[in-house]
Amino acid sequence: MAPAAVLQGQATKITRESHGVAYSPARDEIFTGQPVASSVLVFSGGGAGDQAPKRVLIGSKTQLHNPWGVAVDDTHHELFVADFTTRSILSYPIDAGGNVRPLRVLAGPNTEITKPAGVAVDVPHDLIVVTTQPFLSPGGGHANGGVYFFKRTANGDNAPLGIIRGPHTGIIGAWHAAVYRDLVFVSVSNINWKPAYDYGGFECRRTLTEPPPWVWEHPSGFVGVWKITDRGDVPPRAIIRGPESGLHDPGGIAIDPESGEVFVGDTAHNGLYTFLVPQFFQLSTGVAVLDAGAGNHS
Numbered sequence: 055m056a057p058a059a060v061l062q063g064q065a066t067k068i069t070r071e072s073h074g075v076a077y078s079p080a081r082d083e084i085f086t087g088q089p090v091a092s093s094v095l096v097f098s099g100g101g102a103g104d105q106a107p108k109r110v111l112i113g114s115k116t117q118l119h120n121p122w123g124v125a126v127d128d129t130h131h132e133l134f135v136a137d138f139t140t141r142s143i144l145s146y147p148i149d150a151g152g153n154v155r156p157l158r159v160l161a162g163p164n165t166e167i168t169k170p171a172g173v174a175v176d177v178p179h180d181l182i183v184v185t186t187q188p189f190l191s192p193g194g195g196h197a198n199g200g201v202y203f204f205k206r207t208a209n210g211d212n213a214p215l216g217i218i219r220g221p222h223t224g225i226i227g228a229w230h231a232a233v234y235r236d237l238v239f240v241s242v243s244n245i246n247w248k249p250a251y252d253y254g255g256f257e258c259r260r261t262l263t264e265p266p267p268w269v270w271e272h273p274s275g276f277v278g279v280w281k282i283t284d285r286g287d288v289p290p291r292a293i294i295r296g297p298e299s300g301l302h303d304p305g306g307i308a309i310d311p312e313s314g315e316v317f318v319g320d321t322a323h324n325g326l327y328t329f330l331v332p333q334f335f336q337l338s339t340g341v342a343v344l345d346a347g348a349g350n351h352s
Contacts, residue, residue: 059100059101059102060102060103061084061097061101061102061103061105062103062104063103063104063105064104065104065105065106066095066097066104066105066106066107067088067091067093067095067106067107067110068086068088068095069088069089069090069091070090071089071090072086072087072088073087073089073121073122073123073138073171073305074086074087074121074122074123074124074136074171074172074230074306075124075306076124076125076126077099077126078126078128078148079128080128081126081128081148082098082099082100083096083097083098083099083108083126084096084097084098084099084101085124085126085133086124087121087122087123087124087135087136088121089120089121089122089138091112092112092116092118092119092120092121093110093111093112093116093118093121094110094111094112094118094121094124094133094135095107095109095110095111096108096109096110096111096151108151109149109150109151109152110151110152111133111146111150111151111152111154112152112153113152113153113154114153115153115154115155116144116146116153116154116155116156117137117140117142117144117155117156117159118135118137118144119137119139119140120137120138120139120140121135121136121137121138122136122137122138122170122171122172123135123136123170123171123172123173123185123230124136124173125172125173125174125175125182126148126175127148127175127177127206128148129177130177130206131147131148131149132145132146132147132148132157132175133145133146133147133148133150134173134175134182135173136170136171136172136173136184136185137170138169138170138171138187140161141161141165141167141168141169141170142159142160142161142167142170143159143160143161143167143170143173143182143184143204143208144156144158144159144160145157145158145160158207158208158209158210159209159210160204160208160209160210160212161210161211162210162211162212163211164211164212164213165202165204165211165212165213165214166202166213166214166217167184167186167202168186168187168188168189168197168199169186169187169188169189169199169227170184170185170186170187171185171186171187171199171227171228171229171230171243172184172185172228172229172230172231173185173231174230174231174232174233174238175206175233176206176233176282177206178235179236179282180205180206180207181203181204181205181206181215181282182203182204182205182206182208183201183202183203183231183233183238183282184201184202184203184204184214185199185200185201185202185228185229185230185231185240185241186199186200186201186202186227186228187199187227187228187229187243187245188226188227188245188246198219198225198226198227199219199225199226199227199228200217200218200219200220200223200225200228201217201218201219201223201225201228201231201238201240201280202214202216202217203215203216203217203282216284216285216286217285217286218280218284218285218286218288219286219287220286220287220288221287222287222288222289223278223287223288223289223290224242224244224276224278224289224290224293225240225242225244225278226242226244226245226246226272226273227242227243227244227245227246228240228241228242228243229241229242229243229275229304229305229306229307230305230306230307231307232307232308232309233282234309234311234335234338235338236281236282236283236338237279237280237281237282237334237335237337237338238279238280238281238282238284239277239278239279239307239309239316239334240277240278240279240280240290240307241275241277241304241305241306241307241318242275242276242277242278242304243275243303243304243305243321244272244273244274244275244276244303245272245275245303246272246273272303274295274296274301274302275295275301275302275303275304276290276293276294276295276299276301276304277293277294277295277301277304277307277316277318277329278290278292278293279291279292279293279334279337281337291337292331292333292334292337294316294318294329294331299327299329300320300323300325300327301318301320301327302320302322302323303320303321303322303323304318304319304320304327305318305319305320305321306318306319307319309335311335313330313332314330314331314332314333314334314335315328315329315330315331316328316329316331316334317329
């Protein structure tokens with residue numbers, strides 16, 4: 055199927071990759087992080103073709119280095135950005151452009167944030183949800199990613215209110231999340247990339263004894279659903295997974311509760327998958343554990 059519209063070209067300032075996209079219904083604007091350019095681009099909702107962005111958030115004062123996931127809060131008029139390299143969550147006025155300082159910076163050892171890939175805002179519960187990829191320390195230490203919950207206005211080196219993490223969760227690395235009522239839908243990519251070089255880029259990792267596996271050689275990912283109150287090493291209450299689902303490296307995720315649909319982008323297959331799972335959304339009032347298996351996809 056051909057896309058309804060495509061933003062593409064030199065004038066757009068879109069670089070090689072965009073790891074996160076968010077839409078503001080109130081402003082009819084599209085936000086996308088640009089890791090290569092250390093920036094966030096903002097386009098009109100109806101934009102198409104080689105169209106210049108309305109605003110560009112960029113510069114040393116922004117503290118943006120490697121922006122991945124982005125989220126908008128139309129209620130409090132704020133933009134949230136997950137910066138993968140600085141291990142931080144930065145918030146800005148939603149209309150920010152240029153070289154603007156963040157309103158808040160959530161970062162530090164007490165946050166336990168390793169490699170934040172995504173951020174979602176839960177306005178009714180006054181929370182932000184942060185999803186992280188696995189972390190490989192220069193010394194060879196390794197920690198899997200997870201789902202972290204913070205107060206929406208958390209600033210500085212604040213400890214999380216809770217974490218979903220551990221072997222029973224199935225999470226090696228989580229990519230993005232979407233919130234509906236008291237549910238969190240998480241795309242779990244499970245990429246476990248361990249480069250041959252250290253993070254300084256100067257020599258092979260000291261613990262390396264053989265060539266590391268290719269980045270796509272990892273356990274298949276899935277979409278998991280947890281309660282906003284779940285904590286610790288708990289399995290998802292609902293899950294989309296398996297060969298028939300077509301998912302291997304799920305990245306972007308969006309939900310339509312009214313139609314009961316979950317939309318997932320898979321970076322390994324360069325595809326967009328749509329699953330009809332209305333029973334998942336009914337978990338907001340129940341406690342059942344559901345496995346969609348292959349699910350319905352198109």
